[in-house]
Amino acid sequence: MIEVKNLVKTFPGRGGMLKQKPVQAVKGVDFSIPDAGAVAFIGESGCGKTTIGRILTGLETYDSGEILYNGVNLTDLPAAERLERLRKVQLIQQDPYAALNPSHTIYQTMMAPLTFEAKRQKKPKAWMEQRAREVLELVGLNPNVVFGKYPHMLSGGQRQRVVVARALTVDPDVLVADEAVSMIDVSLRLGILNLLFNLREKYGIALLFITHDVAAARYVGQDGHIYVIYQGEVVEQGVTDELIQSPVHPYTQALLSAVPVLRGLESPGADRYIPLGEFTQEESTACRFAPRCRHAVDRCRTEKPAEQIWPGDQDHRHTCHFPTPRRVVAEPLEVKPS
Amino acid sequence: ACGSSPSTTSSSNATFTTVDEYHAISPGAPYNPYNSNGNTWLGYDQWQLAWFTNSVTNPNNFIPGLAASWTSNANGTEVTIKLQPNAKWSNGQPVTAQDVKASFALAFTQGNAQAFDLGQVNIINSHTVQFKQLPGDHYNLFLNQLLQQTIVPASEFAPVLPKNVWSIIDTAQYAGNNSAKLAQAKAAANQLTALGKKVSAYAPPKSADLSAGAFVLKNLNPGEAILMKNPDFYDARNVKVNEVVMRNYTGNQQIWNYLEAGQLDFGPYTAMPVNILHQILKTKGNQKVVTPAVVAAGLAFDENIYPYNMVKVRQALAYVINRKQVQTVGEGVSGIPAKYQTGMIDLAAKDWLSPSQLAQLKQYRPNIAKATALLKSAGFKKVNGNWMMPNGKPWTMTIYTVNGFSDWIAADKVISTELTNFGIPTSPDIVSSYAQELKDQSDGKYAVSFYLDALGPMAQNAFNMIYGTADGYQLVGTNLVHYPASAAGKGNFIDLPAEIPTLSGKMINPGELTHELTQMTAVSQERPIVQELMSATNANLPVLNLWNYANVEFINTSRFSNFPVNNLGLIYNPAGVWMQEGYVVPRK
Amino acid sequence: MSTAEQTLTPTTSPGAGLKIRNLTVTYQTDRGRFAALKDVSLDIRPRAITGFIGESGSGKTTLAMAAMNAIRAPGLITAGRIESEGVGDILKLKGENLRRIHGQHFGFVFQASSNSLNPLKRIGAQLLDLARSHGAKNPTALLHEAKQLAERMGMDGDRVLTSYQHELSGGMRQRVGIIFALLLRAKIVILDEPTTALDMLSQQAVLEIIRDIHKERGLTTIIITHDMGVVAEMADRVVVLYAGRVVEEGATADVLQRPMHPYTRGLIHAIPRITGDLSDAQPLAGSPPDLATIPEKGCVFRERCPVRMSICDTAEPQYQTAHQDGLVACHGVNAND
Amino acid sequence: MREAIRLVKRLVSGAVMVIIVATFTFFLVRMMPGNPVQAEYSTLISRGMTPTQAADEVRVMYGFMPHQSLWQQYLHYLNQLIHFNLGQSISYEGVSVMHIVLSAAPWTIVLVLSGVVASFLLGVSAGVVSAVKRSSGVGNFLTVSGSLLHGIPQFVMALLLAFLFTTLWPIFPFGAPYDGALTAGFNLPFIGSLAFHAILPVAAYALSSYGGWLLTMKSSVVSVLGDDFVLAAELRGLKSGIRFGYIARNAILPLFTIFALSLGFMFGGSVFIENIFDYNGLGNLLLNAINNRDYPLMSGAFLFITIAVILSNIVADFLYSVVDPRIRRS
Amino acid sequence: MIARVPETDTPSTVTFVKGESFAKMAWRVVKARPSRVIGLAIIVLFTLMGLFGPLIYPHNLPIDPNAIYAPPSLKYPLGTDFEGTSNLALVITGARYVLFAALMAAIFTVVFGTGVGLVSGYFLGATDSILMRITDFILTIPGFPLLVVLSTVWNFGQPIAMGFVLGITGWGGLARAVRSQTLSLRERGFIEAARGMGLPWWHIVFREILPNMGPYIAMNLLVSVTGAIYAEVGLFYLGVVPFHVNNWGVMLNLAVFTGGAMQSPQALPYLLAPLVAILLLTLGVVLFLDALDEIFNPRLREAA
């Protein structure tokens, strides 16, 4: 169980003495990942999803807010113990090729963390290889086949499986999957999603799924939670299918509209709408989405909306002055095979 | 007729091309003979009172320069010179006694005049000057060194010479016991040093490259200096050369290049291997001129270091080292294997010794059997082909020599091979500089090392190399003092016993005898002492001479004729001096 | 918006079709020479949007490049003919003639992430280079048109023209790429994975623009992608490639609704869907094809095929008509009929 | 404004570096064994002077030898530095180091600048050819010859050329930077002679660094050729001239900094070439200073080179940000 | 609720092969082109020379005053020097000092350079600033003159001292390059992954980052070997450092400055012998370099 309260992260501008403008990447985000639960972050490029994921895995520091890992704030712990606990949160990166050391064989890649794990747990040498085989089989790879190979000799899907297997060597409680399938070939994508789902189901590993592909998010956590992030803030959250079916924030609606429609198999949602323009990074004290919102009125441009609960659903929250549920996602058509 | 000559500069027959072996061209350096880079050339546009003929027995044999004649009193402590009556600077002004006196003041600032105990300089008349040694001293090379001083125009150096320079010199020369005066003397000496610094840094105005010599500097660039005949030179009518081109060089090979190309009318002594010599002599017109050089290369032994304290060991080594072979490899061109081990060059030995005395000298011809016998008698043993010392330890040697002295390095390698083959594992080692070597030697760091020896032409200088500071004898004030080898920084490393035997077995004190030589004014007085020292050196071998140097110089006769090839005393001097004597005539 | 339309409409460039016959392209590699495309025959219909779909390495880019006769070493077109209206057999073109059709007949748009613009020159200057290379009579008019196109795509035209490539975001670069492809009124516009590196919103925006302009100019458009969603959303017709072979071709709706090749079927089933039953989706078995390990004989898909038969091991399936005007290459289809 | 602040910052840090280098070299050169007096003494001896005479001669030099403690000397040196004074040379008695260095610099510049420029132009053009034709015979030949030439050390090249063209076939003059009969100045014969004499040393320099440029340029061009925008330019049907411009400009960028730096290091002279061809440039000067243990001259020459390098670095940086828009700010 | 089966892509019948040994693989890569084999052969030849050369000759090489500067003959294949010693023997026995010093120099360069570059690029911050200032400093000071000065300050009796001096002046460029590579590598996924796994810094730096710079470092090692040979031979050639031992630079120096090889063809073999040795070694390195990339980069060498 990870609880995050009011997380804020500002990147100092780069360039030494003459700094560029600082970037406020995360502006006070609250969320929690229940044990064995699934949480998805969706939002467009640059909204701060990766930053949150990296903070959670300890790869990035944060400015303020609180992160409780099983109720413990890690900043209070001595460094060694903090690292120990952070290892329970593992990151699965977007690019499986970059995530594997090209000069190491899969065997070497697997052994690196296991050597330290064995030392920590005072396990014999034989345990290491056995454990490596175990996790590789768990992710659906044949250790005998892949051990001697270099990453470039594997397909994208296999690589991503190796990455997951490596993460599993440290017995993580949480996997943070940052765009974990967007670089995987279509035909293999579903396999990885499947794998993640299984890990959750079978081994109780919680999942933070970061993506801009809503369908994929739905696939690993139908019963989980989706957080829609816009410019470093959560603009809407809710249980996955709930949120997909009846989003109330125009930004969520735009995101969902953008999911391609499989013409012939689906018909587009009635209220589908795609904003054409490039979005501006201008700081605004009012609703940040107002400049791009087709429904914005004067109030949106002057007053910042507070977080509200959508009536009737305790889990469904949003920050919109004029929340309106709209049907934007595609509807499946009944197709009769000829 | 010379159209085919490859000379790059002027086609004029009267252009004489040479290099100055002591002197690289430094554009930007002042026209000042006291500056170590100063662009003046001795024997061309820088002129001395007279020119030494390098005689081994007569230090006072000179060719007149600016001094037309000179006289000295019986014990040589007073000298009077008469200047050439029509000596002029190149601006037409006469060279006067004033110039001479100023030049000697300048010599004091450079420390030169003190070296020969110069006391007073008195102007007798505009062309006559009298010199006196310091009261009480009689240094026998007084005249010799005095005549070799360069004369510069007083007017030129007036800006750097204070009016009271002579009173400073006088104060500095106080040698009594009055401590106040001693302090003043010290201060004055410092003042002179400071002056010396000013003088050598001084750049006379560019307009006045004044010369009293045969030539005047006309033009200078990093590659060449061009000197024109000085029409105001006192012997100008003797000089048949219109222009001298002084080539710059940064290394010997460049001189070899010039010589091979036949570009040099005179090539001064340059170290070179035999193959280059042959190459040079192949070029049309090139001709070799050999004059003796009064210096030898030797090995010095530190007798503080076991086993070199044993005469038999040194002698045995002399029998093992094949000096002919060493010379062939080391100094094939200008070396002559040392025959008599007398502490002087062999030519000097012939001059100083009678034929019967010569015959008595041991020649230490290569003889392994003798060496073996000597060592065995000294308690050495040969085990597995290598010698063990009487103390039971194996005998190995390191022979030190100096970086950049290629003849020594080559010789060192040959000697090492010879000794190793003889059963003494030996390796050469190379020290960064000669100064470093001298310092390390005097600090007793080397058992065996290369040494410049038999430095003459004067006997006293030659023996001083062995029996002077190197053996612990130093002049403090007017007293000869002996420092033991243990005295730090005093330089005694040869450390002979107080008395050593001559060949006839007579025990002599070489340090004292050597000092006595400096007091002698006549050759006849010196001869018995020199003979005893030679004999003792031959018997004891404190230094083993390897070869005597010769000056191998080159002339090219295709553009000029009438070189003073048979006048060894003259040809020892720069070519400008030959021209003063009427030599060197352009071919038509 | 309306002003832009006015200037753009007068000269529409009616798209041209492509007739590809028996095209074989090989690559020389350290491991030998492989056919990246083998005996491909295909018609690209004029004024339609055709989608090329297939896994990585299936030969989509190679096909597009070959269509423009732009295969470079170590690749080699070893056989085939490609005809297009007005230019004849493209594979016979050389030198200046070939250069001229690049840009004038074909417009090519690179992937968003790739740097298809000279990093050292401003966009405007590069547009002028383009104009000069194709002998445009009035380069400034062209610039003006580019600016309008940019505004039309939701960008600030002046800013874009005076920008360097690195000053633009991925979505903007992609749009600029499209401007370059359109400016010379190319008849056939080929977009290689135009949206792969973009997020959903930018992707939809770019697709939207492509669709509009395609319609407006009557272009022939080819979209290369491995995202079935993009094809489904955009294309009139879809070409499915597998290991250098066209395995199925037909009208998009037909292919999506009634895929005939087991590979196509697998692909469609492997799409995570935003609605509907999750268990409908099934991953495709096996790994993507590797040209080096492709069997010499027989069907290239058989290792992953759920309906493999013994004939698949020996004979390569031939093209046969399907979906009325499309085609499919599968022994299984034959058996079903 | 930003640029200005950046420039000032660079200059300040450059100045700090100069002080550090000055300090370092000051102490380093004084750690060298031997001293100017010893060195001079050695020289005199090896010229054949008797040790006594030589000792007399060098005694004067003690006057030049600093008697203060090393620390005092250092402070004095720094104080001089701040006043742009590099002190006085020991071996060139009484001449200021600045004067010596400045009079040596032109020789180096004539020699090395033409060498650097010639090798750069040659190397870069050959690099382009060898990249474009990399699978043909010409390309292979250029690449192989480049690697081999790159492998030959400069002094070997210089010796080789000198041997071939002054001794074996005496086509070129040797041993002086110009014909001695001429007067230095802006007159045609002088400049002509200067150029004629410079042919061999410049060729030696250029040949030994040509390979480096060739290889760098080749790999740069090859990597640019693989860039997408090159393919894009082709597929847009850009004329080959324009395309070549694209490639060339992008490929030469990475070489630009190296070129600027080598211009800076140019002030270090080329010890070997100057030595072998007898130019009184900075390289020879420094070598002589080292041999003579002329501390002020050594420190001064080091400092001069360092300043040149630092300045060229700064200039390179700024020029780079001019030619590469990606570096430019705001 | 949803039925999903974990799939395994291949049956587990194949047994795990760890792959061929490094040496085997390297040899396979070298064998692929004759030029590489020649390069390797040359390098091996010189290595053997350095290792065993001095052993096959007596400590003091025999001299022959009757064959000074002898031309090449059966007895003296490369002619003789100023004392009639075989040039071939000189080249062979001289190889040890030259090569060992050069190897030492290269090792110092590479160890300093990669060490500083790695640490600086990985830790960034103050460590980086300090190390980079030092690197700038090394880069700013003119190399060769500094080398001359340093080489007089240190004593050069041992090749290791020579190597150290050469190394200490030459690591700046490599440190810079390694740092920038480290900077780019440290942003790469697998480094982040390793950090996320809680692996210690030294593991990340030396086991994850370093192997990826293998070809680069190996190439630098070879190139600095030749660079060091030139610098070293150059120093001896100029004669600015005292020499105690026979080596190629000393040969060049003696050939040119005392043998007059430039002036007389007689001494030419004495000059050419070490020169040819240097050129040959250069050639060997140039030819062999080509194989390095493939040896160290698994992507470039495809298992057959």
Ligand SMILES: Nc1ncnc2c1ncn2[C@@H]1O[C@H](COP(=O)(O)OP(=O)(O)OP(=O)(O)O)[C@@H](O)[C@H]1O
């Ligand atoms: N190290 C950094 N330094 C400065 N700014 C950064 C840094 N990392 C991220 N940012 C900025 O923070 C913001 C959020 O970035 P983040 O990577 O979290 O976005 P994201 O939602 O993951 O985007 P994408 O979908 O493109 O991956 C962006 O504006 C980005 O430019």
Ligand SMILES: Nc1ncnc2c1ncn2[C@@H]1O[C@H](COP(=O)(O)OP(=O)(O)OP(=O)(O)O)[C@@H](O)[C@H]1O
């Ligand atoms: N330059 C090349 N050298 C060698 N092989 C190549 C080259 N370019 C492509 N190939 C090979 O040709 C085959 C088809 O490549 P192509 O780029 O057309 O595939 P693609 O379908 O576009 O894949 P992607 O989706 O990854 O872009 C691949 O197996 C690829 O490895």
Ligand SMILES: [Mg+2]
């Ligand atoms: Mg991200």
Ligand SMILES: [Mg+2]
């Ligand atoms: Mg592709």
